[in-house]
Amino acid sequence: MDKFVTYTSVVIPMDRANVDTDMILPKQFLKSIKRTGFGPNLFDGLRYEDVGIPDADSSHRPIRKDFVLNLPRYKNGKILLVRENFGSGSSREHAPWAIKGFGIDTIIAPSFADIFFNNSFKNGILLITLSDIDVDTIFKEIEAEVGYQLTIDLENQKIIKNSGKTITFKVDQFKKTCLLEGLDDISLTLQHKQEIQDFEKTYKKKNPWLFK
Amino acid sequence: MSERIGKTLYDKLWDAHVVREDDEGTALIYIDRQLLHEVTSPQAFEGLRMAKRKPWRIDANLATLDHNVPTTEYKTVEDILDPISRIQVQTLGMNTAEFGITVFGIGDVRQGIVHVVGPEEGATLPGMTLVCGDSHTATHGALAALAHGVGTSEVEHVLATQCLIQKKMKNMLVRVEGTLQAGVTPKDVVLALIGKIGTAGANGHAMQFKGLVIREMSIEGRMTICNMAIEAGARVGLTGIDEKTIEYVKNKPFAPKGDNWEKAVASWRELKTDDNAYFDKVVEMDGSLIEPQVSWGTTPEMVTSISGIIPDPKNEKNPVKASGIMRALEYMGLEANMAIKDIPVQYVFIGSCTNARIEDFRAAARILKGQKISSLVEQALAVPGSGLVKKQAEKEGLDKVFIDAGFEWRNPGCSMCLAMNDDKLPEGKHCASTSNRNFEGRQGAGGRTHLVSPEMAAAAAIAGHFVDVREILNG
Ligand code: SF4
Numbered sequence: 001m002d003k004f005v006t007y008t009s010v011v012i013p014m015d016r017a018n019v020d021t022d023m024i025l026p027k028q029f030l031k032s033i034k035r036t037g038f039g040p041n042l043f044d045g046l047r048y049e050d051v052g053i054p055d056a057d058s059s060h061r062p063i064r065k066d067f068v069l070n071l072p073r074y075k076n077g078k079i080l081l082v083r084e085n086f087g088s089g090s091s092r093e094h095a096p097w098a099i100k101g102f103g104i105d106t107i108i109a110p111s112f113a114d115i116f117f118n119n120s121f122k123n124g125i126l127l128i129t130l131s132d133i134d135v136d137t138i139f140k141e142i143e144a145e146v147g148y149q150l151t152i153d154l155e156n157q158k159i160i161k162n163s164g165k166t167i168t169f170k171v172d173q174f175k176k177t178c179l180l181e182g183l184d185d186i187s188l189t190l191q192h193k194q195e196i197q198d199f200e201k202t203y204k205k206k207n208p209w210l211f212k
Numbered sequence: 213m214s215e216r217i218g219k220t221l222y223d224k225l226w227d228a229h230v231v232r233e234d235d236e237g238t239a240l241i242y243i244d245r246q247l248l249h250e251v252t253s254p255q256a257f258e259g260l261r262m263a264k265r266k267p268w269r270i271d272a273n274l275a276t277l278d279h280n281v282p283t284t285e286y287k288t289v290e291d292i293l294d295p296i297s298r299i300q301v302q303t304l305g306m307n308t309a310e311f312g313i314t315v316f317g318i319g320d321v322r323q324g325i326v327h328v329v330g331p332e333e334g335a336t337l338p339g340m341t342l343v344c345g346d347s348h349t350a351t352h353g354a355l356a357a358l359a360h361g362v363g364t365s366e367v368e369h370v371l372a373t374q375c376l377i378q379k380k381m382k383n384m385l386v387r388v389e390g391t392l393q394a395g396v397t398p399k400d401v402v403l404a405l406i407g408k409i410g411t412a413g414a415n416g417h418a419m420q421f422k423g424l425v426i427r428e429m430s431i432e433g434r435m436t437i438c439n440m441a442i443e444a445g446a447r448v449g450l451t452g453i454d455e456k457t458i459e460y461v462k463n464k465p466f467a468p469k470g471d472n473w474e475k476a477v478a479s480w481r482e483l484k485t486d487d488n489a490y491f492d493k494v495v496e497m498d499g500s501l502i503e504p505q506v507s508w509g510t511t512p513e514m515v516t517s518i519s520g521i522i523p524d525p526k527n528e529k530n531p532v533k534a535s536g537i538m539r540a541l542e543y544m545g546l547e548a549n550m551a552i553k554d555i556p557v558q559y560v561f562i563g564s565c566t567n568a569r570i571e572d573f574r575a576a577a578r579i580l581k582g583q584k585i586s587s588l589v590e591q592a593l594a595v596p597g598s599g600l601v602k603k604q605a606e607k608e609g610l611d612k613v614f615i616d617a618g619f620e621w622r623n624p625g626c627s628m629c630l631a632m633n634d635d636k637l638p639e640g641k642h643c644a645s646t647s648n649r650n651f652e653g654r655q656g657a658g659g660r661t662h663l664v665s666p667e668m669a670a671a672a673a674i675a676g677h678f679v680d681v682r683e684i685l686n687g
Contacts, residue, residue, distance in 0.1 A: 017532045017533075017536060018411060018412075018511055018536065020511070020651050022649075022651045022652070022653060022654055023651070023652065026653060027630050027631070027632055027653075027654075028632075030251050030252075030279075030632065031251075031280070031294075031296035031297060031299075031300055031632065032296070033254035033255065033258070033299060033300060033303050034254075034255065034258075035255045035258075035364075045652070045653055045657075051657055054296055055296070083532055084412065084532075085411060085412040085415070085445070088411055088412065088445070088511075089347070089649065089651060090346075090347050090649075091252070091345060091346055091347040091349075091361035091362060091363055092251075092252065092363075093252070093255075093345075093363035093364040093365060094364075096363075111412060111415060113412070113415065113445065114381075114415055114416060114445065114447050115347055115360075115361050115362070115363060115447060118362075118363060118366070119363035119364075119365065119366075122363065122365040122366070123365070172236070172238070172379070173236050173238075174234070174236060174238040174377070185365070185369055185377060186263070186265070186368065186369050186372050186373060189240060189369065189372075189373045189375055189377065190372070190373060192231070192232060192240060195231055195232050195240075196231055196240070196242070196268075196373065196374065196375055199231040199242055200242070200374070203242060206479075207244075207339070207476075207479070208472060208475070209337075209468030209472040209473075209475065209476045210244050210337070210340070211271070212271040
């Protein structure tokens with residue numbers, strides 16, 4: 001995983017609550033056995049006029065011009081701003097794969113669904129939970145200012161506005177370290193191999209029926 | 213403080229599986245069982261291979277085919293016409309063979325929806341931690357197991373380390389007292405709950421169900437409610453152990469035998485919430501007031517009772533919610549203030565990990581017996597949750613009841629719950645569905661899903677629109 005560094009980007013405002021994982025990446029794309037290539041199909045049903053086909057080239061498909069991802073003013077945005085309960089529904093990690101593949105690596109919302117939350121961090125996407133009021137303010141500021149940008153400083157847990165105003169945010173320290181250092185969970189866990197083996201031994205004595 | 217605060221069932225299950233925990237509460241939790249299926253596992257196996265890792269404990273894993281398989285007759289993988297579905301099915305076969313993992317493949321009578329198969333085989337046991345790359349893993353909590361969905365990276369993590377990195381959730385109690393009316397089912401209880409607390413109402417919480425209604429409910433009924441805990445935002449749904457749980461598990465193929473059985477049962481009896489345990493959130497419901505439920509919108513919280521009407525966005529003060537209702541009504545092709553009973557039904561789907569167990573088919577068959585589905589219904593599917601459910605139903609003659617009524621009696625799989633195979637709800641059609649999600653396009657692009665119980669789906673099939681199944685039962 002790449003290390004998460006401080007960056008400044010245009011913010012894409014998607015004014016919608018309860019955006020579920022079927023919307024983020026429709027189910028036909030779950031048939032892939034790869035982790036990559038989902039970016040062009042992010043929000044496929046909302047973004048294109050026709051129905052997307054897995055593994056097909058999406059570059060010439062008719063787009064819905066009024067969908068926010070298609071508006072030129074938000075082109076190359078790496079920050080997505082949404083309303084509450086983003087990422088509800090299925091546990092498909094294909095949803096964060098699509099988001100990352102599209103080039104978004106920070107999402108700001110009043111709340112996120114639990115499984116999506118974990119899946120996103122594991123793929124180097126930073127999810128920031130802000131109050132309803134803060135989110136609402138940013139929506140209004142984007143509306144008012146073409147080219148509106150935010151700077152995301154994970155190290156110091158700050159969102160910095162062009163005006164110089166900052167909003168601090170909370171983040172789980174373990175998840176933060178993993179993002180900043182680009183660490184892979186499995187190798188981190190395997191550093192505790194001995195502890196797992198010790199646990200397993202005691203556990204097996206107590207629950208022999210769980211082992212063959 | 214005079215008395216020590218007791219533990220919830222979730223606390224107990226958690227404590228028994230903590231390998232290590234850091235100061236911030238990030239813990240390594242030992243996982244007893246991982247269930248695998250073809251959609252969310254390929255990238256996990258690929259990751260293992262790339263890192264040259266081996267599964268930590270092969271016997272902790274069990275795989276089945278469900279999301280992509282056809283429900284019409286097929287004999288080999290070559291019979292799966294969609295090339296991409298075929299690749300996923302083949303890939304699961306190759307991966308399980310390479311790593312030595314047991315798989316219920318094509319032609320195996322045990323093959324079926326992962327959340328039906330696990331409990332049915334005794335692969336889900338009380339006291340276990342269980343994960344699967346699927347959000348409806350909450351189902352298994354009905355056996356007093358700590359079970360939840362994980363993403364594919366976590367599937368790989370569990371394969372490689374037998375552990376999961378987790379933070380403890382909060383505790384939420386849903387207490388349902390009273391007695392359910394005839395015709396009101398576990399599905400109605402959970403839909404009414406989601407209607408009440410919303411799809412994010414339990415985010416961050418493990419949800420335990422208690423109360424007389426739950427105690428009187430069968431294990432399969434408890435699976436139905438735990439299954440949909442995720443639709444209220446809870447990754448974990450739980451019910452405590454009782455004699456029914458132990459009776460259910462007994463003699464299942466993967467269940468402990470002999471001496472081990474006695475030992476296991478003794479330890480399982482502890483799997484209950486202490487009387488003085490603390491819950492961060494409590495929701496109380498009166499079961500006797502719950503009516504049969506029908507969802508009218510595009511999230512499971514957009515639900516009301518059969519005697520209800522579709523809400524008017526004009527009456528909704530929260531603007532985000534009001535625009536949500538408007539969008540849903542447009543997608544569903546419905547008008548505000550319309551009676552639920554006036555919604556026409558052209559498709560009926562009885563199946564999915566929520567309602568495709570034997571009791572569900574028995575219940576629907578009771579309504580369908582001697583009846584014919586309406587001429588307005590274009591297709592009605594009955595899709596058992598596993599090969600064993602299908603076999604049992606056929607033994608009881610239920611297949612004939614469905615077929616005589618005009619249903620198609622299919623082979624096990626996820627089918628029209630999410631329409632990854634050929635079973636798709638066409639654009640603009642309304643479907644009375646026993647599944648769990650009514651998201652836009654979930655059952656087929658442009659399809660309009662209404663979540664209901666098996667009894668309500670059967671009743672709608674006969675009438676061609678939604679009807680109150682209580683009226684049918686009361687003659
Ligand atoms: S039946 Fe539906 S909800 Fe259940 S596992 Fe299959 S696709 Fe998912």
